[in-house]
Amino acid sequence: MREISPEAREKIDALLKRYPVKRSALLEVLHIVQEEWGYIDGEGEETVASLLGLEPVRVHEVVSFYTMYERKPVGNHIIRVCRNITCTLLGAESLIHYLKRKLKVDEGGTTSDGRFTLETVECLGACELAPVMQIDGEFYGHLTPEKIDEILERMK
Amino acid sequence: MSLVITPWFGKVRIEDYMEAGGYRGAKKALSMAPEEVIEEVKKSNLRGRGGAGFPTGLKWSFVPRDSSRPKYLCINADEGEPGTFKDKYILRDAPHLLIEGAIIASWAVGINTAFVYIRGEYGKIALILEKAIEEAYARGFLGKDIFGTGFSLDLFVHRGAGAYVCGEETALIESLEGKRGQPRIRPPFPATYGLYGCPTVVNNVETLANLPAIMEKGGEWFASLGVEKSGGTKLFAVSGHVKKPGLYELPMGASLKSLIYDYAGGIRENRRLKGVIPGGSSSPILKPEEIEVALDYDSMMKAGTMLGSGAVIVLDETACMAKVLQVITRFYAHESCGQCTPCRQGTSWMAKIAHRIISGRGREGDLDLLKDIARSMMGKTICPLADAAAMPVIAICEKYREELEEHIREKKCPVERE
Ligand SMILES: Cc1cc2nc3c(=O)[nH]c(=O)nc-3n(C[C@H](O)[C@H](O)[C@H](O)COP(=O)(O)O)c2cc1C
Ligand code: SF4
Ligand code: FES
Numbered sequence: 001m002r003e004i005s006p007e008a009r010e011k012i013d014a015l016l017k018r019y020p021v022k023r024s025a026l027l028e029v030l031h032i033v034q035e036e037w038g039y040i041d042g043e044g045e046e047t048v049a050s051l052l053g054l055e056p057v058r059v060h061e062v063v064s065f066y067t068m069y070e071r072k073p074v075g076n077h078i079i080r081v082c083r084n085i086t087c088t089l090l091g092a093e094s095l096i097h098y099l100k101r102k103l104k105v106d107e108g109g110t111t112s113d114g115r116f117t118l119e120t121v122e123c124l125g126a127c128e129l130a131p132v133m134q135i136d137g138e139f140y141g142h143l144t145p146e147k148i149d150e151i152l153e154r155m156k
Numbered sequence: 157m158s159l160v161i162t163p164w165f166g167k168v169r170i171e172d173y174m175e176a177g178g179y180r181g182a183k184k185a186l187s188m189a190p191e192e193v194i195e196e197v198k199k200s201n202l203r204g205r206g207g208a209g210f211p212t213g214l215k216w217s218f219v220p221r222d223s224s225r226p227k228y229l230c231i232n233a234d235e236g237e238p239g240t241f242k243d244k245y246i247l248r249d250a251p252h253l254l255i256e257g258a259i260i261a262s263w264a265v266g267i268n269t270a271f272v273y274i275r276g277e278y279g280k281i282a283l284i285l286e287k288a289i290e291e292a293y294a295r296g297f298l299g300k301d302i303f304g305t306g307f308s309l310d311l312f313v314h315r316g317a318g319a320y321v322c323g324e325e326t327a328l329i330e331s332l333e334g335k336r337g338q339p340r341i342r343p344p345f346p347a348t349y350g351l352y353g354c355p356t357v358v359n360n361v362e363t364l365a366n367l368p369a370i371m372e373k374g375g376e377w378f379a380s381l382g383v384e385k386s387g388g389t390k391l392f393a394v395s396g397h398v399k400k401p402g403l404y405e406l407p408m409g410a411s412l413k414s415l416i417y418d419y420a421g422g423i424r425e426n427r428r429l430k431g432v433i434p435g436g437s438s439s440p441i442l443k444p445e446e447i448e449v450a451l452d453y454d455s456m457m458k459a460g461t462m463l464g465s466g467a468v469i470v471l472d473e474t475a476c477m478a479k480v481l482q483v484i485t486r487f488y489a490h491e492s493c494g495q496c497t498p499c500r501q502g503t504s505w506m507a508k509i510a511h512r513i514i515s516g517r518g519r520e521g522d523l524d525l526l527k528d529i530a531r532s533m534m535g536k537t538i539c540p541l542a543d544a545a546a547m548p549v550i551a552i553c554e555k556y557r558e559e560l561e562e563h564i565r566e567k568k569c570p571v572e573r574e
Contacts, residue, residue, distance in 0.1 A: 018312045020226075021352055026334030027317050031276070052334075065336040066317035068276045080277075084238045085437050086395040086469055088483050122320065122487055123238035123437075124277050127395035127469070128402045137279045 002043055004051075008036050012051060022052050026062055030069055039070035067121070075110040075117040077155055081133040084123035092131040096120055098145050102152075115155070158381055160369045160389050161362070162405040164250040168284065170291040173252040179297060181368030182259040186305045193264040197367070199375030201387030205242075206232050206323075206360030207436065207465045209386070209453040216265050218347035219355045228351040229262050229270035230332060230358045234316055234323035236275060237436035238487060239467030242391040243361035245403050247274065248281045250365070251288035255311065257364030259297065260371055262309045265357055269310050272361075273328050276317040286313050320491040324539045325358040327493065338493045339539035362391055382408030386452040390466050394420040397427065397472035408452040412442075415451065416470055427472040431555070435464025437484055438544030440551030441471075461551075476571045477556040478518075478563045481526075481549065482510040488545030499542035502533035506549055518564035523553045 004012075011032050015025050029048055034040055040048070040063050042056075049056040063069045070078075081099060083092050096107075099118055103111050110117045126132045129141020133148075140151055167173040185193050198213030219227060231254070235243045246254055258270050274282050289311055292298045300308040314332055321327045322337035329351050331337040350356020366388055370378045379387035386408040392415055395401045399421030406415060412434060416422065423429050429444045434451075439462040442449070449459045456463040471480070489507035494500045506529055509522050530546035530553075537543075553560065562570045 018310075021333065023334035024332060027331065028315060030317065031279075031315055054334075058334075061336055062334065066276070066319050068318035083483070084487060085433070085480065085483050086239060088479065089396050089469075089471060089475055121277075121318070122490065123236070123240070125235045125241045125244050125275065127239055127241055127393065127467075130395060130401070134277065137277075 002047055004033060004036060004047065008032050023054060026052060026059065030063065034069060038074055039072055041071060076115050077135050078117045078119065079133055079135050080119045080121045082124045082131065083120045086127035087131040090130045095131055095143055095148065099148065157407065159405050161246065161253065161365050161391060164253050165245060166249055168249060168251065170252060170288065170295060178252055179256055181371035182256045182297065183303055185260040185371045186263055186303050186307060190264045190266060193260065196375040197370060200370045200378035201382060201385060202363065202366055202370060202378065203386055203453060204360055205362035207237065209463060212359065212363055216357060219265050219357060220348065221266065223355050225354045226269060227265060227267045227355040229258060229267045230328060230351060230356060231258060231270060231272040231364060232323060232325065232328060232358055232360045233272050233274040234328060236320040236323045237438065237465045237467060239393060239395055239433065239436050239469045240465040241393045242403055242466060244278060244281060246361050246365050247278065247285050251285045252292065253365045253368060254361055255288060255292050257367040258311055259302065259309060260367040261357065261359060261364055263307055268308055271332060272313045273332055274313060274315055276315050279315060282313050282315055289313065321493045321541055324541065328358060329356065338495055341538055383452050385454055390451065393467045394470065396470040397424050398422065398470045399424050406451065409450045412449050412451055413447045415468065416447065423472050427474065430473050430475050431471045433469040435462045436467040437487065438548055439464045440547050441555060443555055474571065476569045477552055477559050478514045478569065481552050482514045484548050485510040488541065492541060496537040496542065498533045499537045502529050502542065503545050505529050513564055516567035520564065522564060523557060523560055527553050
């Protein structure tokens, strides 16, 4: 089993004090572990399970339910493009095509240089900026192909 | 016009918030008896801003006063209903308004622990809120012996991880317990059996953000801002084909038409209006001739739709209704938690049919089939997600029938320009 860093361990210990029931910390602990390792595979699930004293299957069913947990290695930056209603009305589909062609990946894929993973997601709660995407949790709105070029260029 | 929430935007640091009068409402509430606070909130006609519009004071009064077990407040910051982005502004631009509201609600109900369940995609915003919570602890507004009253409250931020259904209150509770977000069968209701099986209040962010003003200026004042059964103002998140998409605060009962044309600038490039989805993607669409309606829970219901979360999505003549149908049905199929057969199968069938229409493989009778499936899903499931998926489909199929039929017949989009 892989070990997590002392810093992550510290965060998790602090977290556990909040909840009367250890299992409650599961989603947060998974976030912390994912921030550290980039993704959570079977081994990651086992690590988290032992931290919280849970059966690994309890962790697995949670990891597979929520869309933000990555279950295989991802690129340095995760691009999440919204494909929901407002963004679609304002051109999201063609931007998703554009990104796929530019990065030479399909939805869920990672570029061959390992820099970017491309995901399509549901409404990000930023429809006033539509069409919109998130990269590493930061919002980028009013997208055009030119703007996407610029943003990705800066991520080098 | 009196506004309740937006004037606080920008007062992110506790110094700025207090200089503008922040935390006075909480102080006043804690000098009153909890029952008096609940009474004041009842008088205010405040209704839940999460979508269902349930009277807040009444909801609180269902929680047992004396409980041998702890009680919890779950603050719903999941904000997943497509089109909705209002709570983000409160969390990011006036986090203390939410913290103050949480103190008031907790005092009224007798709660000592509260969790903000914030959608995972708002991770960066969660950091702003956490900083504000630290500031509040440092001033003694959270923690032990708040304002020297002996009352204590802990407030924690808990991130979700991407699942729309977790905005539903019992799924939220399950998720907070470290489980899959699968709604629970009710009864029992959270008021008696919620988080860890303890009495629990689930309230939306915007709902709580109204409480400081209600405490300071009184329930009657708040009620007088709105209409008969809906007090106060409401945040409206306007998006789509308008000139000025964004967040607007208007009194309950304001006109939808005025929101679109006077506030959001009207339709972009002066195109023609085609329809308005007035309360998040699950609310039935209104046609241009139907938008002279008042924005409050009861008027919207009478108009055959819902105020919902106040997310107004505006569509102009370039919108293809088959595309809208496809996006909406795909969303709910993706988000169904799968526990109930009518929801799991119904949403996935609707998505398949909508997909074949947009792909030029639609069949005669598909619209009736869609409506039949939608009707068969309603009122038969554990949570209202199935209804939320069905309602917009019925409305779109009925109100844009001709266009959709043409789409099916011609096997291509009648709207799309060259
Ligand atoms: C599928 C579904 C999704 C929901 N999503 C949210 C949400 O994101 N935010 C929210 O506050 N309420 C949401 N609700 C409503 C909650 O179940 C609940 O009514 C609300 O949080 C109660 O707070 P209020 O009384 O202050 O409105 C959702 C309901 C359903 C059925
Ligand atoms: S209605 Fe749908 S989302 Fe709600 S509990 Fe049933 S299957 Fe899950
Ligand atoms: S529809 Fe794209 S952010 Fe809401």
